[in-house]
Amino acid sequence: WIINEESFLKDSKTISQLKLRASYGLTGNAEIGDFASRNLYRGVNYAGVGGTRPFQLGDPNLTWETTNNFNIGLDFGFFNDRISSTVEYYKKKTTDLLLNAPIAATNGFSSITQNIGDMQNQGFEFSLNTRNFIGEFKWSTSFNISLNRNKVLRLVNNQPIFTGGRFLGRVAVGEPLGYFYGKAYAGVDPSNGDAIYYIDASRTATTNDYSLAQNQKLGDPNPKFFGGLGNHFSYKNFDLDVQTQFVSGNDIYNMAGVFQSANGDYFDNQTVDQMNYWTPTNRVTMIPQPRFNEGNGTSPSSRWIQDGSYLRVKSVVLGYNIPKEIANKYKLQNLRVFVSALNLFTITGYKGFDPEVNTPGGASIQSANIQLGHDFYTPPQARTITFGINLGL
Incomplete structure (x- = not known):
């Protein structure tokens, strides 16, 4: 509905655009590879005898993943669109989620592609564009911000998905996708330097026995x-x-911390904070006593979950257009020189290499589906300085 074309706004000198819009639609997703619903076999040779063996475990009930998408938005502009903006609310419900779900190894496979449940995403998006100065000196600004809330609505048999091992990502009804789940690190026992963990989610009692600590919600990627x-x-x-x-x-779960911030083990060069380890004269610390190859506090836990918030100057480009009369002397329509910087600097409290990270990589189920916000030695993005010339013939 283009409201600014209505009679009561048509002659407005302030409002140049006012549009209300809404949409609803269904989209399907079947990006799971060919024949994922089938039990497949492949040839194999053993002891000089040819045969076949299972190659893929299929689900005959496999179907499309479907997303119901509703959004409503308002576009508006003021003063001949010198100020323009968009506000939008959206709600997406995805049913029959496709996931490589883990299964017991006794099946002969580690995972199977299934429709495992339903999930909802909803949130707001806002953008603002302004032309602050429009004379000889020009200055324009663009700003955008998005807020998304994610929640799993249904799982087959209401059974959470948790791979464990080095990974903390979990899927459970009522929780965001891939939330962190595991042991909660409580610090160091000041009397002996033991790493200690909270026994349960009440976080009132602690233990130095890792196996006695119950898994609990630790964070959200x-x-x-x-x-x-x-x-x-x-x-x-x-x-x-x-x-x-x-x-x-x-x-962010800094998985590399298990190796880089574990001063009693021998895996890697250590982070500087490990110098503040427990000693009889330094009892108040979060770094346990180094004990060679004993794994004192090195098991996966909230110890290496950190705030991943950041502000990054992504790019800066400074250019100069050579006057046309000079460019024309060289039979050029235009000539521009520039210098650009990419990933100039980042402000963050994250202790890993780069806060702009999602999954640890690799081809396994752990990296492909639910392990969001896991950082395993992710290389930092390079700061790049470029000098260039644009020629117009």
Whole structure:
């Protein structure tokens, strides 16, 4: 509904655009590879005798994953769109989620592709564009922010999915996808330097026996909000573009901490904070006593879950357009020189290499489906400085 074309707004000198829109639709997803519903076999040779063996465990009831998508939004502009903005609410419900679900190894396979449940995503998106100065000196700004809330609505047999091992991601009804689940680290026993863990979710009692600590919810890899801010400036033949991005409220499980921040083991070079380990004269610390190859506090836990919020200056580009009369002398329509910087700097409290991380990589179920926000030696993004020339013939 283009409201600004109605008679009561048509002659407005302030509102240049006002549009209300809504949509609803269904989309399907079957990106699971060919023949995933079939039990497959392949040839094998054993002791010089040919034969066959199971190659894939199939689910004959496998079907499409379907997403119901509803959104409603408002587009508006003021002063001949010198200020323009969009506000949108969306709600997506996905049914028959496709997932490589883990199964008992006694089946001969570690996972099977199944429709395991339903999930909902809903949230708000907001964008704002302004032309702050429009004279010889020009300055425009673009800003966007998104808030998404994710929740699993249904699982087959209401059975949570948790792979364990080094990984903390879990899927359970009523919780966000891939939330962190495991042992809660409580610090160090000041009397002897033992790593201690909370016994249960009440977090009132502790134990130095890792096996006695109950698994509990530890964090959420899904951000509370994320977005970006861009500014573009130009004056005569000069132009400057600055793009920043931000993420807030997400947790990251720094898996490399099990090796990099575990001073009693021998796996890796250690982080500086390990120098503050427990000693008889340094009893108040979160770093347990180093005990060679004993694994004092090195098992997967909340010890290495950290705030993944960050603000990053993603790109900066400074350019200069050579005057046309000079470019034309060299039979060029235009000539521009520029210098650009990518990943200029990042402000974050995260102790790993790079907070802009999602999964640890690899081809296993652990990395492919539910292990969000796991950082296993993810290489940091390089800071890149580029000098260039644009030629127009």
